[in-house]
Amino acid sequence: MRADRSIVVIGKVLAVTAILIWSLAPIAFIVVSAVKPSADIFAVPPRLTFVPTLKHFADLWSQWRGFFNGLVNSAIVTAGATLLAVGASTMAGYAYSRFRNPGMARSALFLVAVRLLPPIVIILPLFPMVNWLRLNDTHLVLIVLYATFFVSLGTLLMRAFIDQIPRELDEAALVDGASRFTILRRVIMPLSAQGMLALAVFVIVFAWNEFLFAFVFTSTRAKTAPLFIAEMMGSLDSFDWGVLFAASTVQLLPIVVFVLATQKHLVAGMTAGAIKG
Amino acid sequence: MASGRGRGQSWLPAAALPFLAPAHGLVLGVIALPALYVVWLSVTSSTFGKAPTFVGLANYIQALSDPYFWRALANTIVVVLVVVHVELVLGLGMALLFASGLPARPLLLAAVLMPYAVSEVSAAVIFRFLFDADVGPVNVALQALGLPPLEWSVVPAHGLAIVALLSIWLHLPFTFIILYAARLAVPAQLYEAARIDGVSALQAFRYVTLPQLMPAIVVAMLFRYIFAFRLFSEVWLMTQGGPARSTEVLAVHLYLDAFRFNAFGAAAATGWLMVLISLVLGAGYLWVLRRQMTSDAS
Numbered sequence: 001m002r003a004d005r006s007i008v009v010i011g012k013v014l015a016v017t018a019i020l021i022w023s024l025a026p027i028a029f030i031v032v033s034a035v036k037p038s039a040d041i042f043a044v045p046p047r048l049t050f051v052p053t054l055k056h057f058a059d060l061w062s063q064w065r066g067f068f069n070g071l072v073n074s075a076i077v078t079a080g081a082t083l084l085a086v087g088a089s090t091m092a093g094y095a096y097s098r099f100r101n102p103g104m105a106r107s108a109l110f111l112v113a114v115r116l117l118p119p120i121v122i123i124l125p126l127f128p129m130v131n132w133l134r135l136n137d138t139h140l141v142l143i144v145l146y147a148t149f150f151v152s153l154g155t156l157l158m159r160a161f162i163d164q165i166p167r168e169l170d171e172a173a174l175v176d177g178a179s180r181f182t183i184l185r186r187v188i189m190p191l192s193a194q195g196m197l198a199l200a201v202f203v204i205v206f207a208w209n210e211f212l213f214a215f216v217f218t219s220t221r222a223k224t225a226p227l228f229i230a231e232m233m234g235s236l237d238s239f240d241w242g243v244l245f246a247a248s249t250v251q252l253l254p255i256v257v258f259v260l261a262t263q264k265h266l267v268a269g270m271t272a273g274a275i276k277g
Numbered sequence: 278m279a280s281g282r283g284r285g286q287s288w289l290p291a292a293a294l295p296f297l298a299p300a301h302g303l304v305l306g307v308i309a310l311p312a313l314y315v316v317w318l319s320v321t322s323s324t325f326g327k328a329p330t331f332v333g334l335a336n337y338i339q340a341l342s343d344p345y346f347w348r349a350l351a352n353t354i355v356v357v358l359v360v361v362h363v364e365l366v367l368g369l370g371m372a373l374l375f376a377s378g379l380p381a382r383p384l385l386l387a388a389v390l391m392p393y394a395v396s397e398v399s400a401a402v403i404f405r406f407l408f409d410a411d412v413g414p415v416n417v418a419l420q421a422l423g424l425p426p427l428e429w430s431v432v433p434a435h436g437l438a439i440v441a442l443l444s445i446w447l448h449l450p451f452t453f454i455i456l457y458a459a460r461l462a463v464p465a466q467l468y469e470a471a472r473i474d475g476v477s478a479l480q481a482f483r484y485v486t487l488p489q490l491m492p493a494i495v496v497a498m499l500f501r502y503i504f505a506f507r508l509f510s511e512v513w514l515m516t517q518g519g520p521a522r523s524t525e526v527l528a529v530h531l532y533l534d535a536f537r538f539n540a541f542g543a544a545a546a547t548g549w550l551m552v553l554i555s556l557v558l559g560a561g562y563l564w565v566l567r568r569q570m571t572s573d574a575s
Binding site for chain 1: 287288289290292293295296297299300301303304307308309311312314315318370371374377379385386387388389390391392393394395396397398399400401402403404405406407412414446450451454455458503506507509510513514528531532535536541544545548549551552555556
């Protein structure tokens with residue numbers, strides 16, 4: 001019995017170690033390599049002691065100034081998409097929570113069914129449309145695209161959260177003569193802040209990291225940070241791993257810290273969205 | 278409430294419309310109507326800026342007679358099957374491990390979630406380095422152990438393998454969270470009862486855990502099927518579909534058709550085939566699993 005138990009403990013320790021290495025080692029590798037002197041990056045076996053340097057960040061600043069514009073663009077697009085997605089989803093989630101009939105059920109189904117379409121397919125018709133509207137290479141086109149691809153999930157998520165708010169609260173306000181928009185703003189939104197936050201975390205992570213839409217629809221003015229990193233990777237001849245790691249670190253550290261800080265909301269959103277949706 | 282009880286109204290209540298307008302406006306304008314426009318594009322011949330002409334099914338014939346389409350389809354199916362099922366097995370194993378009681382669980386949970394925050398691009402940077410042919414630590418370690426290195430930029434099968442690995446690394450946190458939340462929702466009394474009945478750990482898994490988790494497993498699997506099928510960035514950032522177009526998946530194939538080879542009609546046809554395949558994949562699997570579940574229950 002005792003031997004059995006210690007085998008189980010050893011097995012668990014090994015499994016947890018493997019999971020930690022799998023999840024964290026690649027991220028740690030990027031961040032640590034970003035402050036390693038170039039000669040040490042390629043040392044075999046990997047060198048754990050080295051004199052940290054900010055040279056790669058300085059090189060990034062002097063050689064790839066555009067990357068920092070890319071970060072600003074990413075921030076603008078992320079903020080815009082989050083506001084639009086959370087706003088539209090909260091409104092629709094409220095309606096789906098409070099009005100129920102077959103028509104509403106069908107329109108909710110439509111919202112979800114549309115999400116089955118692969119984004120790459122939508123890019124084909126959107127490309128000429130966006131050109132025609134002269135929206136190519138603008139923040140707006142990415143904001144609208146990112147928000148749209150989160151509005152279905154967002155609506156279901158917000159409905160799940162708003163369902164938990166007693167209807168009596170808004171019915172009482174209706175009797176008092178408040179308009180539905182006032183009720184949404186004064187009653188529903190404060191009480192569903194949890195859900196809005198969970199949805200915001202989703203959209204922020206997606207918009208900050210997204211590649212495909214940004215790759216197709218932006219070229220210079222609205223080009224986002226991930227595209228610069230892809231471009232650095234593409235310039236194969238002058239492949240400077242140090243600068244590449246520095247850029248990746250700058251791109252990923254804020255969002256990793258953000259996810260750590262909002263972990264609870266993220267998990268709540270993932271489970272509510274997937275299981276109830 | 279405005280909706281009358283039991284009157285079976287089949288249209289949207291007027292009071293709900295202003296609240297639905299933004300969400301539905303976005304979805305209609307950006308996804309639904311453009312998707313219909315793809316149907317039109319797929320039966321016409323046009324290049325940018327020229328008047329389209331109706332060509333019937335010619336684009337579909339062109340798309341289907343392209344050997345690279347079939348190669349891309351086969352690659353997509355293989356990668357999707359591997360990625361989704363490996364994720365489910367690993368995610369399930371991790372969910373059971375976490376549920377069995379671990380010290381410092383919140384910290385471990387945070388660690389497991391981390392890859393979710395990493396962009397495809399940054400993940401590609403690190404995988405390219407770790408598996409670099411000359412200096413990559415993983416390849417160096419493999420060779421030190423006397424194993425063949427992963428020649429992902431030269432050997433197509435290795436290229437697909439690294440794409441699958443990258444994809445699993447990025448999406449495992451999602452699959453894990455769904456399964457872990459479902460496992461936590463299983464009533465403890467069920468395990469208690471199984472223990473009293475003297476059931477072995479394996480039997481408890483077979484007769485308690487698995488049936489209880491089945492709905493969540495199905496949800497996670499469908500979600501991941503639908504999303505894995507769209508695979509683009511991982512391939513584009515690792516191999517760009519090369520060498521010699523051997524590691525293309527459907528999304529990459531479509532992109533190249535449309536934006537590099539200027540075959541917009543064929544790309545639109547491929548797009549509609551993708552829509553159909555993803556619908557069939559999702560629906561077919563759901564049907565099979567429902568049947569399995571009902572026959573298990575009886």
